[in-house]
Amino acid sequence: MGSTAIRNRALLLLGLLVATTAFGHPSGFHKKLTVTLTKTKVSALIVMDVDSGDRCLLLREAVDSNRDGLITGLEVTRLKEQLVKLATRPLKLSISTAPIALVIKETKVSLRDDPRANDAALSVAVLVEIEHAHPVSTGMEFELEDTSPDQSTIVLQVFQEGVKPFQEEVKSGVKTKVRFN
Amino acid sequence: MLLGALVLIGACTKTEAPARAFQINSRVELIGGVRALGDTDSAPRDATDLIGGKRASGADGDFKLSNGVMHAIIQNVGTSRGFGSFGGSLIDIDLVRGGQASSASGVKGNDYFTEMFPAFFLTALEPAKVEVLADGSDGKAASIRVSGRSGAFISLVKAFTEVVDPKDPLDFTCDYILEPGKQYLKIVVTVTNNGTRDASWGLNVPFGFVTLLGEGQRLFVPGQAGFDMRFHLEDVYKRPASLDALPGEVTSMWATEGDGVSYAFVSGQNSAGSYLQSERAVAGNFYPTANKDSILIPIASSSFLGTYFAKAPQMLPKGASYSYTAFLAVGSGDVGSVQKIVYDMRDVTIRPNGREFVVRESTPYGTISGYVREAKTNQPLEGLSVVLKDGAGNYVTQATTRKGGVWTAPVPAGKYTGYALDRVRSVAKSAVEVEVTEGGSATLNFELEQPGDLSVTVTDERGQPLPAKITVLGVYENEDPTLQPRQFFYDLKIGERLRQSDLITDSAADPASREYVEKFFYANGAGGRPIRPGKYTVYASRGIEYDLQKQDIEITSGKTTNVGFKLTQVVGTPGWISADFHVHSIKSVDSDMNLEARVTSFAVEGVDLVVSTDHNYVADYGPTIDSLNLNDWLASSVGLELTTLEMGHFNAFPLALQPGPVQHGSFRWFFRPPGELFAQLRALGTDPQKTVVQVNHPRDTILGYFNAFNISGYTGEPLPGYSAVSVDTKPLPDGGLSPYDPSNFSREFDAMEVFNGKRMDIMFPYRIPAVPPPGPEPTVARCGPGVPANTDCLPAPGEILNEVVKIEADGGFELQPVQPGAQDDWFILLSRGQRVTATGNSDSHGEKSEAGLPRTYVQVGETADGTMRALDEDAVFAGLHAGKALVTNGPILEVTVNEQGLGSTVVAADGVIDVHIVARAAPWMDLKRVTVLRGGRDAKVPVKLEVIDVPDTREVNRLDVVRRYSNIPDGSFIVVEAAGEESMWPVHTAYEVPSLEISDAVGVIGSSFGFSPKFGKYKPTQRQIVTPYAFTNPIWVDRTIKQPLRVQKRILPVGNDVPFVPRVMPDVRKLFHGFHSDPE
Known part of the structure; x- marks a missing residue:
């Protein structure tokens, strides 16, 4: 399969994603963000x-890519990259309106014990660690806006030491603010 | 027939109540008792009836285990309600009382237990969750699990824990397990390495438990210590210690004796082995008497008991766990009753391979019993103590006599002698030695002498009954001046009470050098006590404003001796009241003084106002004063001593008692900066802007606020941590400021307790004494030419002993007194213009620390005179805020500058002032000199304007002079002090036996690491006589009129209903690594 075929498949995928965006349904993408905030x-x-x-x-x-019906080696890496992009591209972070760039430290993908090129479920995990470029103090706000590929709600947990965690299912595309303790 | 027999057996079998574990959602389920929280006088009626005790440390939301025989409460997560840092501890444990077998009934309890939690060397479990693991509904054991991560409960020891503990935090669980029918808790602690790498300990590290027994439970340690761990441990500390073997007492268990309830703690065998029998300990022969279930007690004081026995694995691989087990039994009040439970205890677990592992093996024993009677009358004596000693000289057990004078105690097979004792008779020792075999029994009976009775009446000069303190003084025989009375006069190991002595070196030729207090008691116009037969001198006193009367008497067995006294108020203080702003009662975990005795102790010492300041508990003494009809003599205000573990102790008053919360308004202090605590304390006040926030004993070891923040005794500014034992000022894991960061030191307090109890040693900086004390020589050179200024050295006698503090920031150094003095700290604050009122308070926890010693006189106005029912409380605290206060343990000073009194600001444009000083004192105390001090912006350490010798007289009026001083700079203050040199015995007894403090334990552990005291024998001593001392608050002197700046005080409302959030955040990296991924 040449690159055109891959592009076509990607377009098909995009179309499907747009369709799910338009219609939205409970089964689809499930996104969960667990965030810990410190002063550093x-x-x-x-x-x-x-x-x-x-x-x-x-x-x-x-x-x-080799059409053997199995996702292995570099194919897993490529699948992971696709999923990571899908999971992180819409994520916008800022501190008191100053945007902060996402720094991806590590990523993992799970084929759910099924390496075949079939319709079995998939999962991706992305570890993000961002050192503050400027000092952060109590009262400043951590802002997060994310979009789920199918516009479904996102589970957001934000932890700080000694403060009751922020734990909510937030709407896709809506900015959430959490005050620094 | 067989069926019939089975039915019969079934009918005869006693039904065992099931064990239960559940979360408390009603106060009905709490354990009551003297140690249990819940104020009878102020709590809502319904809650009081349900709790049934005076104090309850358990509260709604905590977790309870019960099996109809005993019950226990484990605190939910949060800040400790005892003395520790964290929640999740065992806080209440008692037998189920009143014959009620229901595991959840509202019983009237007798909990006498403060707190226990697992300790991993010097690290504790910082709980994140408490949950019911097994509710017992299956008829098996019920259990409650506390889980969390390791956390330092004292940051002071972080230097040590960083060396020895694994780099990554470990996960811990502590399971409290109660089986049906058992009278003990099984406690299993499991350490799990859930990290991403193997964990290792740098040293041979002991695991075990920290217990806070509190007053009222007397510790008994079988072996050489018996009831005297205080002095026994001092001897043990003299033995060589090692990094691989902490110093401490090796024993089979610890047990307690108390009023109707007693406890015993033993270890289980652990598959990973015992700390006391580790390879290194065995190789060094450090614990020769240890066996597989021995425990090590490195520290034991009334409030803090460390017990170690399990050996941490040297390395805990990733994903691996390690467990150790202990047992806590509950008895009916004596050591014997709880030892029997321990001896009968057998615990077996099944290992994964199916084999049995004996965690605890039962101990074979026999029984010795007998009776105790009075010699002349043959009356059985109930409530006496019998202590048994084996043939090797070990104190083995203690039993309390019951109705009919009978007692019984289980003992291992062997030969025994015994002692019978109480507080009013001489000790009876058994005439014979008895032998008992395993399963056998033996009898040992005692006869004790009959005491006599002393009956006393005390009136004032008009013949009206007067509250007074009665002190019965005796003289002991001793020809060896090197011996302490405890070494020949009474035996602390068998539980005899300490008899306070005059601390004068004994002389065989001088009976006055061998005086001791046989008994003292409070007489509210009349009173009496049984006394051991003998010749005594009886003193009647009523504090520092009254004279002292005495009579010689002889107490005869079986007879009553009547004595009458008339006391006269010789020092009048019109317009002023005497107050004690720092006192404790049974509402504090380290005091066993009931409220009746507490308030009476103030009435008999002539104190006008007492402010209740119990540890982390808001109490009201008013109803007790009412019930004893002492209102004419004594008023009270409601207060609190917010007691942190290592940041300091802070009082606040007058407060509004909150009837709902368990501690009536006290709040979580852990890891909050002091400025916030002060603002929260104000919020508890009846009028927050008028609340007095007082820093207590600022230089008392780790209990002192100024010590915690390394405040310089010369500049008042925080110094960098200069000791190996310093609080942790490093930024928090989240990057935030440590609460101990120097920038968090707050001066937003109103009063400072400059004079605390009998502790002159923390009021003044330590100076080298003229006569060198005994002890090891210092390792530093004498100060002088050739010794660089930035090097520690030993100064000349009379000079302050300093240590050099290196300042890393600029490579320089500062000097800091080895023991800074609180009075100098106060002077420095005054020199900065901060109007902090100095106070003097007793910090009394019991009868041996006299109420109102010292006290603070406050200028109140006309309501100060006459009955205390009319006292204007607002005027008292307004006077205190304004600095119209005198601190004294005896002498009374009246001082004006240019005819203006204490707390005033005098404008002296020409810098000339007239200081009028009147010094008065009761005839029973001496006064040698009065010193006039001037401090100010130019004089952080005040200069002596003049030292005035006081005429050698015992007249009440000792001095009345006017002195003129000139060239007084703008922004000065004048403070006048008065001092005597002679002991105030017997009205004020000496500070004879300081308790072992947490800092002693830290010091001992530090010595294990090779930290030796560089100044050797030169160190402050708490043991001292009380001599007269008083000082005024300042009168300010300005050259021009200045408008005082008034700033609203910060108030932070305290929300008791704010849910506790554990400091433990999820480790995102760990969560990520736990995510399953496919190979790429």
């Missing part, structure tokens, strides 16, 4: 699960 850095774990179905089939088939 922001750490976050982004986990995105993709329910089994056409999206996974498209995603898996798109990276099965």
Whole structure:
């Protein structure tokens, strides 16, 4: 399969994503962000699960470059990159309106024990660690805005020492603010 | 027939109540008792009835275990309600009382336990969660699990823990397990390495428990110590210590004796082995008497008991766990009753391979019992103590006599002698030695002498009954002046009470050098006590404004001796009241003084106002004063001593008692900067802007606020941590400021307790004494030519002993007194223009620390005179805020500058002032000199304007002079002090036996690491006689009129209903690594 085919599959995938955006349904993408805030850095774990179905089939088939029906080696890496991009591209972080750039430290992908190029579910985990470029003090605000590929709600947990954690299911595309303790 | 027999057996089998574990959602389920929180006088009626005790450390939301025989409460997460840092501790434990077998009934309890939590060397479990692990509904054991991560409960020791503890925090669980029918808790602590790398300990590290027994439970340690761990541990500390073997007492258990409830603690065997039998300990023969279930007690004081026995694995691989087990039994009040439970205890677990592992093996024993009777009358004596000693000289057990004078105690097979004793008779020692075999029994009976009775009446000069203190003085025989009375006169190991002595070196030729207090008691116009037969001198006193009367008497067995006294108020203080702003009662975990005795102790010392300041507990003594009809003599205000573990102790008053919360308004202090604490304390006040926030004993070891922040005794500014034992000022893991960061030191307090109890040693900086004390020589050279200024050295006698503090920031150094004095700290604050009122308070926790010694006189106005029912409380605290106050343990000073009194600001444009000084004192105390001091912006250490010798007389009026001083600079203050040199015995007894403090334990552990005191024998001593001393608050002197700046004080409301949030955040990196991924 040449690069055109890959591009076509990617377009198909994009179309499907747009369709899910338009219609929105409970099964699809499940995104959870676990964030810890300290005075020196922001750490976050982004986990995105993709329910089994056409999206996974498209995603898996798109990276099965040798067409052996199995996702292995570099294909896994490529699948991971796709998923990481999907999970992190819409994420916008800022501190008291000053944007901060996302620093991805490590990533992981899970084929859910099924390496075939089929419609089995997928998961991706992204570890983000961002050292503050400027001092952060009590009263400043951590701002987070994320969009789920299918516009479904996102589970957001923000932890700070000695403060009750912020734990809510936030709407896709809506900015959430958490005060630094 | 077989069926019938089975039915019969079934019918005869006693039904065992099931064990239960649950979270408390009603106060009905709390354990009551003297140690239990819940104020009878102020709590809502319904809650009081449900709790049934005076104090309850358990509260709604805590967790409870019960099996119908005993019950226990584990605090939910939060800040400790005892003395520790964290919640999640065992805080209440008692037998189920009143014959009620229901595991959740509202019983009237007798909890006498403060707190216990697991300790991993010097690290504790910082709980994040408490949960019911097994509720017992299956008929098996019920259990409650506390889980969390390791956390330093004293940051002072971080220097040590950083060396020995694994780099990454470990996860811990502590399971409290109660089986049906058992009278003990099984406690299993598990350490798990959930990190990403192997964990290792740098040294041979002991694991165990920290227990805070509190007053009222007398510690008994079988072996050489018996009831005297205080002096026994001092001897133990003299033995060589090692990095691999902490110093301490090796024993089989610790037990307690108390009023109706007693406790015993033993270890289980641990598969990983015992700390006391580790390879290194065995190789060094450090614990020759240890066996597989021995425990080590490196520290034991009334409030802090360390017990170690488990050996941490040298290395805990990633994902691996390590567990150790202990048992805590509950008895009915004596050591014997709880030892029997321990001896009968057998605990077996099944290992994964199916084999049995014996965690605790039962101990075979026999029984010795008998009776105690009075010799002449043959009356059985109930409530006496019997202590048994084995043939090797070990104190083995203690039993309390019951109705009919009978007692019984389990003992291992062997030969025993015994002692019977109480507080009013001489000790009876058994005439014979008895032998008992395993399963056998033996009898040992005692006869004790009959005491006599002393009956006293005390009236004032008009013949009206007067509250007074009665002190019965005796003389002991001793020809060896090197011996202490405890070494020949009474035996602390068998539980005899300490008899205070005059601290004068004994002389065989001079009976006056061998005086001791046989008994003292309070007489509210009349009173009496049984006394051991003998010749005594009886003193009647009523504090420092009254004279002292005495009579010689002889107490005869079985007879009553009547004595009458008339006391006269010889020193009048019109317009002023005497107050004690720092006192404790049974509401504090380290005091066993009931409220009746507490308030009476103030009435008999002539104190006009007492402010209740119990540890982390808001109490009201008013109803007790009412019930004893002492209102004419004594008024009270409500207060609190916010007691942090290592940041300092802070009082606030007058407060509004909150009837709902368990501690009536006290709040979480852990890891909050002091400025916030002060603002929160104000919020508790009846009028927050008028609340007095007082820093207590600022230079008392780790209990002192100024010590915690390394405040320079010369500049008043924070110094860098200069000791190996310093609080942790490093930024928090989240990058935030440590609460101990120097920038967090707050001066937003109103009063400072400059004079605390009998502690002259923390009021003044330590100076080299003229006569060298005994002890090891210092390792530093004498100060003088050739010794660089930035080097520690030993100054001449009379000079302040300093140590050199290196300043890393600029490579320089500063000097800091080895023991800074609180009075100098106060002077420095005054020199900065900060109007902090100095106070003097007793900090009394019991009868041996006299109420109102010292006290603070406050100028109140006309309501100060006459009955205390009319005292204007607002005027008292307004006077205190304004600095219209005198601090004294005896002499009374009246001082004006240009005819203006204490707290005033005098404008002297020409710099000339007239100081009028009147000094008065009761005839029973001496006064040698009066000193006039001037401090100010130019004089942080005040200069002596003049030292005035006081005429050698015992007349009440000692001095009345006017002195003129000129060239007084703008912004000065004048303070006048008065001092005597002779002991105030017997009205004020000496500070004879300081308790072992946490800092002693830290010091001992520090010595294990090779930290030796460089100044050797030169160190402050707490043991001292009380001599007269008083000082005024300042009168300010300005050259021009200045408008005082008034700033609203910061108030931070305290929300008791704010849920506790553990400091433990999820480790995102660990969560990430736990995510399953496929190979790429």
